[in-house]
Amino acid sequence: MKKRPRILIVEDEPAIAELVAVNLRHNGFTPIWAEDGDAAQRELDTLLPDAILLDWMLPGQSGLQLARKWRQDARSKGVPILMLTARGDEPDKVAGLDAGADDYITKPFSTQELLARIRAVLRRHTPEQASERIAIGALELDAATHRVSHAGQPLKLGPTEFKLLHYLMKHAERVHSRTQLLDRVWGDHVVIEERTVDVHIKRLREALGAASTMVETVRGTGYRLTAAPAPAPASAALAKE
Structure with a gap:
């Protein structure tokens, strides 16, 4: 019998x-x-859910505070979080995504959209089945074990950042628009704002550390992963001398 995904609803x-x-x-x-x-927190301590629907405005700790706390906890950091809130302004959405939410759903919402977004976030958090191993320069990704390393040093990536890096590495040197990345990484069955891509690219670069320059922004177009990042401008190089 197929397991029914457990969804934790945090709503007052x-x-x-x-x-x-x-x-x-x-x-x-x-x-x-x-x-x-x-x-x-008691539910999380007992058994991790497959995803969390998290209201922003809660008594005590806010949804924003809870998202940050759970993302910093090694045990719960991989659980998908969908922020559910009436705060629909762009700065609020950015704050929610920056706090660790994988998606942001504004009230009032349709139940069909909510279900579609839950299915989409569960799809993209499903571990890779392929035993694919990709290496570009000193950056290596093992899809079977969900491990990433650079110059032999292990890197810690969230589930969405891992899938984003996997896709970029499989299509290295190609420029991908935000819309293309949303379709390929998040899925084409749900509407998510393009700003979501920018937030996860930022997180990916932070996680990559010294390899962050391999993820390039192509102005007016999108992003690409390259083994040979563009050199610094001459003026910048002279300033360091």
């Missing part, structure tokens, strides 16, 4: 939580409800 409004839970249950998921951060 019972009517909204019940509506979401009913729809999840009827569509093959197992919902678990927590009304605040403390209750949610």
Whole structure:
């Protein structure tokens, strides 16, 4: 029997939580409800869910604080988080994504869109099945073990950053628009803002450390991964001398 994905709903409004839970249950998921951060933490300590629907405005710790905390915890850092909130302004969305959310859903929302986004985030967090190993310069990625290293040193990447790097390495030297990356990495069955790509590229570069220059921004077009990053401008080189 196929396992029903467990979805933790962190929402302090019972009517909204019940509506979401009913729809999840009827569509093959197992919902678990927590009304605040403390209750949610107890659920996480007991058994990790497959994904978290996290309200921003909660009593006690906010959803933003909880997302940051769970991303810093080695045990929960890989669990997909979908921020569910009435705060729909771009700065709020950026703050949510920067805090560690994988997606951002604005209230009011349609249940079909919510279900599609949950399925999409679960798809892209499914471990790679291929035993593919890719090396570009000193950067190596092993899809079978989900490991990345640079110059022999292991690197820690989140699930979305891993999938993004995997795709860029498989198509090295090619320029990819934000729309193309959304389709290939996030899936073409759900609408996600292009800004999401920029946030995850930023996270990817931070995780790559010394190899961050391999991920290039192509102005007006998108991004590419290259084994030979462009040299610094002559003026910059002279300034260092």
